[in-house]
Amino acid sequence: MVSAVMSRIASRIEAILYLKAQPLTIAKLAEYARCDRDLIEEGLIELMADYAHRDSALEVVETRDGYCLQLREPYQDLVQTLVPVDLGVGALRTLAAIALKGPITQTALVELRGSGAYQHVQELVSLGFIKKRRQSDGRSSWVQVTDKFYQYFQVDQLPSPSVPSVQQN
Structure with a gap:
């Protein structure tokens, strides 16, 4: 049960990061997801681990401005092309x-x-x-x-x- 809840939170965080297309702090993520900061931190850990283990063109990273969903480095050339x-x-x-x-x-x-x-x-x-x-x-x-x-x-x-x-x- 906890795993399903955490999976939904991770998916919600992923959607927020995609839609906002900019680094977001844990506080902002909590505000947009309408849940507490601890849940966001756990969801981020799950989401980052999920992206780290799949062969995806995207990744979730922490920057000095917050967390963001971005294209992995090997795919940056596609931005210029497409x-x-x-x-x-x-x-x-x-x-x-x-x-x-x-x-x-x-x-x-x-x-x-x-x-x-x-x-x-x-x-x-x-x-x-x-x-x-x-x-x-x-x-x-x-x-x-x-x-x-x-x-x-x-x-x-x-x-x-x-x-x-x-x-x-």
């Missing part, structure tokens, strides 16, 4: 979140991806991959992918979003 030069991994993950969740409010996107999403949105709008429209109450903006996204990434369609599509002004 990631567009103009987009970093963080911006690509933000774009993926918009594509999968969109249209999504910029506020919800920042909650999902962190404050770096503000810069990512500016960059993605300037590159034409997303469009941004003010909400009718003016408090936030909706963001969603454009036709350029579909053409560039050779995607025909995405799963149906849970929020109605943004109307053109």
